[in-house]
Amino acid sequence: MNVSTILIILLIGAFATYFSGDKLSSKVALLFSLAALGCSILLLNNYNAGENISLITSWINQPKISFALNADGLAMAMVLLTAALTPIIIFSSFGNEYKNAKAFYGLILFMAFAMTGTFLASDGLLYYIFWELALVPIYFIALIWGNGDAEERRKAVVKFFIYTLAGSLFMLTAFIYLSQKANGSFLIEDLYKLNLSACEQFWIFLAFFLAYAIKIPLIPFHTWQANVYQKAPTVGTMLLSGIMLKMGLYSVIRWQLPLAPIAAKEYMYVFIALGIAGVIYGSIVALRQNDLKKLLAYSSLAHVGLIAAGSYTLTLDGLRGAVLQMIAHGFVVVGLFFAAEVIFRRFETREIAEMGGIRTQSPKFTSMFLILVLASVALPSTFNFVGEFTVLYSLSQINIWFAVLGGTTIILGAYYMLRMFQHVMLGETNSKTFADVSLNEGISFAVIIAVLLFFGFYPKPITDLITPSLETILQVINKN
Amino acid sequence: MIHIPDFAHATTVQVIFCFLAFITVITAFLTIFSRNPIHSAIYLVICFFSIAGHYLLLNSQFLAVVHIIVYSGAIMILFLFTIMLMNLNEQREVHRPRITRLGAIVSFCLIVIVLITIFINSKPIVGGYDSTGEDFQSIQVLGKILLNEYMVPFEFASILLLVAMIGTVLLSKKEKLNNK
Amino acid sequence: MGNILNQIGIENYIFLSVVLFCIGIFGVLYRRNAIIVFMSIEIMLNAVNLLFVAFSTYHQDAQGQVFVFFSMAVAAAEVAVGLAILVSIFRNLGSISIDSLKNLKG
């Protein structure tokens, strides 16, 4: 058994879902996503047992492109994240009725397939293909099943697509250039071995940066984000924020830094500063948002800014913290968007001003929402704290001011999140009735919260999983 | 290099060439400048005849004859038929905007200058022109080459004509609208 | 009989052809009457034919003249098709000015 199994399950799942018809599709999709989760856990087991679960098959001869999937600890962690979040996301959508549900769920699984592929691919081109493939389903999900004014949505979604595609095409150019240098091979090992001049590295770094900065997004390339998050159906938003963002961050660690280490070191401060600027900017903009999903989008911007800053420190702590934070943020943000969706199902609004007073009607929901809010502001004992602490620590090792400025997230984050919480949940009882959370909704929340709290106290399994591969990457970075 | 015509010592051939060239160019211009399409057509015929004269000068009699038959005969008749079919005369000529004329003249000058300059700048042909003395342009030779070496293009040309024929029919045939 | 080009020179034929060819181009650009435009194209083709024959003599080679036959066949076919199109335009529009063909643009 190797990692391609999980891809196959997801791909077959996508088609099976499409052909199972509108009524059954959601269940079929859930089944396959759970199967993928099971498979990934099995694989993790095999990986921990030291088995080789990678796969390399030659695909195209000239230029040499291989179907190479490599699951090291880092990739495994991200695959697990995807595999765990996908069923949650699918399950969370059970309360909604979608037109043409078979296509909807099929696309979700297809996107999971592509994202998993992105995490696993160890051939530059294969990676790029998965990277782009992941973009197509989300485009349609946002376009067809999105909400809000159709014209606005079209604009937002097209902007998103073109923008992200623009970035990644430059990455493709960089890949082609690299493969030229590596005698036509796109294999990651061959690319890692390259010795490029500082100038070449600069341009390659920049090309990658463009792709990732747009995807992650870092300021000032984030303008697509809030609108798309707002317009996309919540499931799409979850996929985008929970997993797709992580693709960019993962790629920074996997591809950008090891391929252009000199440039990464040279311009480290610039990019850390950019990430931290994103933290502050995102937090400040989030303060005065009227739309719940937009607010969460900006909060996401702030968080990923910090993760990116951590990655660019090029220290083991920074990378490790970044990965931990990625996983934690993946769960939290999915939970928060789901909470927004739960409110939307009852109030049919996303305007914060029209909410409030939910706590008296549904204390259960309030508690779960509050835990998510607190996790999002990195309260110690939640998983997010572990990540955020590690990242901030690594920043402080670079320059204490980075840690201070990056640390403002814990103040500003608390400010906008609690402000949001106050206006959404507290206050006089709302005139609209708020039915208590259903069992399905409760299960989704419970799973997310359990994960966050468990790893908040015991992140060791994940740390142990990712550390060796991060060390390998650091070796590549520091090879000169 | 360009030969400076030595009019004083010009040979007969040279005089004929110059005369024919003059006629060709002038009639070509007149074809374009004539207001009446029929006049144009007649100038064009003269132009074709002068080109046939060139062919004769170059000693390719067969080609000259074919040329006259095909162009002055077939093609010009086609033109004239069409002109008459449409009953065109000079009043039909729409006015030409000045900008178009200017553009035409500019591009004409430009392309002539460019091409001529290139050819003048090119390496001159060294040495005289061989004359093998062999017959290379009699009907016999042409026929042999055409039907041996050039058999395939010759056959292929028939497809060209077939296509043109089908095409013309297709464009002109009235359909029987039996469905509606 | 010696080579006639000894007396005239291949360059002069080239120049003549080029001028004639350019006159053809000029005609296409200058005139709006489609028939005259067709004629201009014929002038262009004839200029080339003339050059073919000149080169044929230059090389003492018959292939050039054979090519002229093909060129004539092409010219004839083109004129036939062109005029057929022209006639159907004339039937639809009542005009053969190419300036009236400006519906397709943008």
Next chain:
Amino acid sequence: MNTLIAITGLGIFCLLFEILNLRKAIIPFTILGLLGVLALNFCEFGMEQSYYNNMITVSKFSTAFSSLFIILTIFLVALSHNFYHNHPTKISDFVAIKIFLLAGAVAMVSFGNLAMFFLGIEILSIALYVLAASDRLNIKSNEAGMKYFLMGSFASGIILFGICLIYGAMGSFDVLEISESSLSAELPIWFPIGMILVIVGMLFKVAAVPFHFWAPDVYEGSPALTTALMSTLAKVVAIATLFKLVSGLNLISSLENQDLLHTFEIIVVVLSIASMSVGNIMALRQVNVKRMLAFSGISHAGFMLMTLLTVSASAGVLLYYTAAYALAGIAAFSVILYVCRDHDNEDITNFHGLGKTNPLLAAILTASLLSMAGIPIFSGFFAKLFLFNQTIQAGYIGLVIVAVINSIISVGYYFKLILAMYSKEPNQERTGKPFLIYAAAVISIALNIALGLFPSLVLDLLK
């Protein structure tokens, strides 16, 4: 050679069927016949041979491209059935013309003598003039035919002039002889000039900037099936021929000998950039789908021109690119034919809500547009990838970056159509599921995706 003969014979059979009143059998018979020809052509693959005094040279290049042309023609003939539904008396003419056009196309990639090249291009052009103007009561079609005819003859004249100069320099029309003597030092300048003129003429046929102006107008005015033919088959033929001219006549080394290579390459780069940019930018504001695809075709021509910079190595890439582009084009046009069959225009509004009424066709059109835009797994992506790879290898990284920017712009208009299909409400009933159109669309897009999954199949053919 056998392919050419077989195709011609097939065309004549078509005409005979009309005489024998077997009108209904024409299309099935032709498709079967073309499949047979395809098989025959495959058999010739790999045999380097020349026929009839080197008039026709069969090489891997020619057979590979011929196969592509034949496949495209099969699709186009299949689509004819529904398209010429209302012209039963003319169907044999239409099909026969297409078959002859194919013969011209095959001649253009397998010529061994410039005479064959010239006749091939003329057959192709004249057939296209006729097809463009074939809707004779439609003023747009007339206009398109006339425009195409005038400009096409003009370009033919220039090509002929070029051939004449080549002959003047070489004293022969034979490709082999020309390529041998093209390296000699005392080459008259007539040869490069002639080559440039021929190339300019061919650039007109592939609709590269600044010789592209005819394309949008003609594409828009022509009947949709003719547009499909022009944008797929004709464009592919033209670029393949151009490539063969440049490589077969040894132009690159000849220019190198005369120190003209650098300027020539700059010209190619400039034309390529101009074509891409003009094509993509102009397509943004189009509302007529055919016109939009015309501009898209111009931009793709720009991409394909990039192969001229690496002539010695990029035959396979060109084949792959053309195959990917043409198959996507066929799929797209199948859907366009279906959607616009009852309309007298091809505006984007006709496509509103196609995703709801005909999800399969909408998906196919989406896939083909994504392929043209260069989204992975569709072969369009790999085409661009290989092209960029090749071009970067040759050191033209700036050109590739411009091409990348253009790819981004192109997404803008491809997605306009996708948006119309999926995010607008349907404005009309769409009934009927014509089998041939569906089949053509499905098969062509399947081929496109198959090419994407197994690029080596095609890419390595010309190694």
Next chain:
Amino acid sequence: MDTNLALILVLTPLLGFLVNVFFGKSLGKTVSGAIGTIAVAISFVVSLLLFNQITSTGKGIQVTLFDWIQISNLKINLGFLLDQLSVLWLLFVTGIGSLIHLYSISYMHDDENMHKFFAYLNLFIFFMITLVIGSNLLVLFIGWEGVGLCSYLLIGFWHKNQNYNDAAKKAFIMNRIGDLGLLIGMFIIGSMFSTLDYATLQTAVAGASDLNSPLLSLAALCLFIGACGKSAQIPLYTWLPDAMAGPTPVSALIHAATMVTAGIFMVTRLNFVFDAAHDVQNVIAIIGGITSLVAATIGLVQTDIKKVLAYSTVSQLGLMFLALGFGAYEVAVFHVITHAFFKACLFLGSGSVIHGLHGEQDMRKMGGLRKAMPITFWTMLISSLAISGVPFFSGFFSKDEILMTAFHHNISLYVVGSIASIMTAFYMFRLMFLTFFKEFRGTEEQKHHLHESGSLITIPLIILAILATFGGLISLPGNSWLNEYLAPLFSKAAGEEHHLGTTEYTLMGVAVLGGILGILIAYIKYFKQDNVPESDENITGLSKVLYNKYYVDEAYDAVFVQPINSLSKFFRDYIETGLSALVFGLGKVTNEIAFQGKKLQSGSIGLYLFVFVLGMCAIISYIFLAQ
């Protein structure tokens, strides 16, 4: 065994929390209250056991559970350190905690969400214990933030009132500002000494060659900022008075007795760090002094009974920091303990009053409650005497030691502290007189319902009053059990024993006189002259400034909150739109080019051919004529 004890200690309140969260509603109010109380009481018992063990062995207990966070040069365990300091803290946290839980059963009985209240209280105790017994700074941080969270939850307990929610949010955010300081401090310490563990850290600091390095000072300063946030010191004190929005037991437990002393705990815990950073110690002393004075001045004019107590708390905390600044950790700890007793008692007493008046907190509407609520009155009186420094009450000893330490180090700060003490005495008795003496000033209906609170309320009051009276015995001048007990913790020889010389006795006398002076002024002003504070509109002059707390909140609002909000609006409305427009602009420009380009495509064959010819000329001339 130790591990089990420690786990029982920590987990019992957590268990109580979980039971109350999940089953509290169905269990009924009394049961859920009882569960909460018992959970804390068990912890208290365990603390006693541990205390017993520690005093007998004299050695701390280190418990390591498992690896928590791995950072390259830091390895952070989830572990506990039970030594003299933490057990001492545990004792009064769980002890007072149990009493307040008990009190709350009665106090909160009318609230529909009583089970939640107990859940939160238990959670608080859990986090407080974690804070206290954590074996490294990061475990402390869990508790640190956790108590902040509970404080947030409990301040906003009546969540329908958005003002309360604002207060809760403010408390949390102010705390977080301090937390950032704490984090930064941890980062610096971590990178300097590669550990955050107290024990290893102590050895590392002791072994470090260049102490007094600016980096260490910076770390100490940052840690102090953290303490400022939690312990409500200038400039981060404004949340504490607002936090009185919560139910009164909460104010007693969290905002007087336990949580706010976390800062002092942390500084004491890291005494070796602060000892190595003298500049920072000076800063601490100065800030402590100023805070105590400023808070006391504000307390002079407040009319809300709980606000008075809140400012008093801030002021007392300031005094503790004053002591900390002079390195007199045991003195500060002593005051923490006595303060916990009397301030808890005061708050609970005021809660009793408020309870009796059905939520009335304005002292202007009280008066004459002495007769109606005798137990409340007497217990509060004892506590007031204790806080005012009247001899032989617990507060007298602790406060006196602080002032004495100040006197030995810095006269001006001594003066500041003394003035603050005098003011304390004044406003406490102002409170007493206004509340318990004279005639009742409230409504008839309230008067009708006046009664002494139930035994569940009075018993904790009595116990606390006893403690407030005799608590001073643990550290009598000259013979301090506390100093001995804490001695192993401090690197310096447990404070210089003050010889009880003339100076000391003089100082004591001055302090007592000052306290009595304050009481007298209050007596004259509010008993003799029968003054009642003016209603809000009529307050003028200096008292208006004081009444409005020096307008600090408004200043913060204008300097920090409003600019950030405007900045946010600016970013949202201009920068975001601008960036977006920039991206769309690229598209628009391209579109515009396309639009212009369409004009070129005019449909005219002449033009097309013209361009064709021009292009051809350009190509040919470039290739052949360029050289």
